[in-house]
Amino acid sequence: MSIKMSLSYQKIWLKLKRSPVMDVTKFLIVVAVLIWVMARGTQQLGYNWQWYQVPKYIFQFQDGEFSFGPLLFGLSMTFRITAWGLVLSMTIGLVTALLRLSNSFFARIVARGYLELIRNTPLLVQIFFLYFVLAPIFGFSRFFAGVLALSLFEGAYASEIFRAGIVSIHKGQWEASHSLGLNIFDTYRCIILPQAIRRILPPLTSQAISLIKDSALVSTIAIYDLTMEGRAVIAETFLTFEIWFTVAFMYLIITITLSITVNALENRFRIQT
Amino acid sequence: MQEKKLGDYIVTVDRISKTFPNGVCALRDFSTRIRRSEVVVIIGPSGSGKSTFLRCLNGLEEIDSGSIVIDGTPLDENKKNRLEIRKEVGMVFQSFNLFPHKTVLGNIILAPGLVRKKSKDEARKMAMDLLMKVNIPEKADSYPSQLSGGQQQRVAIARALAMRPKVMMFDEATSALDPEMIGEVLDVMKNLAREGMTMIVVTHEMGFAREVSDRVIFMEDGCIVEEGTAEHFFSNPQKERTKLFLSQIL
Numbered sequence: 001m002s003i004k005m006s007l008s009y010q011k012i013w014l015k016l017k018r019s020p021v022m023d024v025t026k027f028l029i030v031v032a033v034l035i036w037v038m039a040r041g042t043q044q045l046g047y048n049w050q051w052y053q054v055p056k057y058i059f060q061f062q063d064g065e066f067s068f069g070p071l072l073f074g075l076s077m078t079f080r081i082t083a084w085g086l087v088l089s090m091t092i093g094l095v096t097a098l099l100r101l102s103n104s105f106f107a108r109i110v111a112r113g114y115l116e117l118i119r120n121t122p123l124l125v126q127i128f129f130l131y132f133v134l135a136p137i138f139g140f141s142r143f144f145a146g147v148l149a150l151s152l153f154e155g156a157y158a159s160e161i162f163r164a165g166i167v168s169i170h171k172g173q174w175e176a177s178h179s180l181g182l183n184i185f186d187t188y189r190c191i192i193l194p195q196a197i198r199r200i201l202p203p204l205t206s207q208a209i210s211l212i213k214d215s216a217l218v219s220t221i222a223i224y225d226l227t228m229e230g231r232a233v234i235a236e237t238f239l240t241f242e243i244w245f246t247v248a249f250m251y252l253i254i255t256i257t258l259s260i261t262v263n264a265l266e267n268r269f270r271i272q273t
Numbered sequence: 274m275q276e277k278k279l280g281d282y283i284v285t286v287d288r289i290s291k292t293f294p295n296g297v298c299a300l301r302d303f304s305t306r307i308r309r310s311e312v313v314v315i316i317g318p319s320g321s322g323k324s325t326f327l328r329c330l331n332g333l334e335e336i337d338s339g340s341i342v343i344d345g346t347p348l349d350e351n352k353k354n355r356l357e358i359r360k361e362v363g364m365v366f367q368s369f370n371l372f373p374h375k376t377v378l379g380n381i382i383l384a385p386g387l388v389r390k391k392s393k394d395e396a397r398k399m400a401m402d403l404l405m406k407v408n409i410p411e412k413a414d415s416y417p418s419q420l421s422g423g424q425q426q427r428v429a430i431a432r433a434l435a436m437r438p439k440v441m442m443f444d445e446a447t448s449a450l451d452p453e454m455i456g457e458v459l460d461v462m463k464n465l466a467r468e469g470m471t472m473i474v475v476t477h478e479m480g481f482a483r484e485v486s487d488r489v490i491f492m493e494d495g496c497i498v499e500e501g502t503a504e505h506f507f508s509n510p511q512k513e514r515t516k517l518f519l520s521q522i523l
Contacts (some may be wrong), residue, residue, distance in 0.1 A: 170370075172366060172368055172370035173370060173372065175333055175364075175366065175370060176364075176366065176370035176371075176372070176429075178331075178332070178333060178359065179331055179333070179359065179362070179363065179364035179433070180359070180363075180383070180384035180388065180432070180433070180436060181356060181359040181360040181384060181388040181436060182383075182384060182387060182388060183356075186387045186388075190383060190387065191372055194374050195372075195373070195374050198374070271373055271374045271416070271418075
């Protein structure tokens, strides 16, 4: 009787071990430990946690009217910068990759020059350069400077990802396209790029996430994005720990949303096998 | 062998040479002329320049010297001429090279739509006719990866035919196929020959050569060693190298 019982318990245990329940439990235990460690640490610092103060800096609900708090304004600014940044950097990336692969020596040199210059200097320095040196000369706004710096920087990295994807397409695809009489434009548009982009969605997503996080650096030229608003709120209230946790969490929401969206896209456009 | 009416010269190759950057000389002063509706089979050992010859004809490889004229259009630097030739010469590859992200139908209608500016309906109808011709109309909406090798190659043939080329080239079209599937592809090629298509076929399938070819060319080291009709070739080869090669493969 006891052997039979222990056998069936063993079966249940094995099933449980493999199920998601175990993984989620392990994860929660790790998180709990981390929180405990932080709590101990801050207790020793004598930090006074005031989480209840945080919501009013996110949004306010007064007299039945919903209004944005500074953090949500910052978030919307980050969205604007990131949206422009993503569109521009992907465009710059694709164009640069095509230039690097073109038959024209001049095109290849220009693309390579841009790539090496931008990849080898820090983003922060590029932001300052654009804002303090080029913006006064050409007369563009700090928003433009921030977006431009971000796009040029991330575009350089994106271009190498695009190029890797294009180059990975089997030579036979080019030859078949050539033999059917397609020109280069149609070959890229209909044959090469649809296949290449599907392949590079994972690293491109990482690239997009990098852009979202790097957008925080534009706070250094006083653009009131999420990070800048966070700093402003902390300067007023000294709710350092709570606000930074909240800001980090808000960035996390953006990047995870992007990840999930791209995942869904990947599944939708998967080439049938 | 039925009496076939061969037309005027459609492909004129005059002393072309090609050496690859790594020093390999693939074609040496190679010359030949091919008539309309003629079926030319090219055989020879690996590295003899058979594939290179085909690839030079439609511009996939550049010749170092000599000239190629296809249906009156010379293959030179003129982009329009090159495009014209690419449209009129169809190629079927050993590794099929179908577009994996498009359906079978999509593969076939792509080029006629973009290059010959056919409307989608026109192209679709033509594609279905071609699929009937190669005996796989039911696969129109499948993806290449869902097809067997023989079916994929037949789709590739249909795709090349969709451009209504004047010359069809086959670069070892059955070499990558399982033996059971070679037959179905060869049947399509034989039908094409009977319908009067000008064909240049690089192959090891001697049965095909004997049955449908008008001329067999044996190449080695970038040169023509011997050429003649299929009967002459297989029953009475003249050169020693030809005899040696045939003894190895027959």
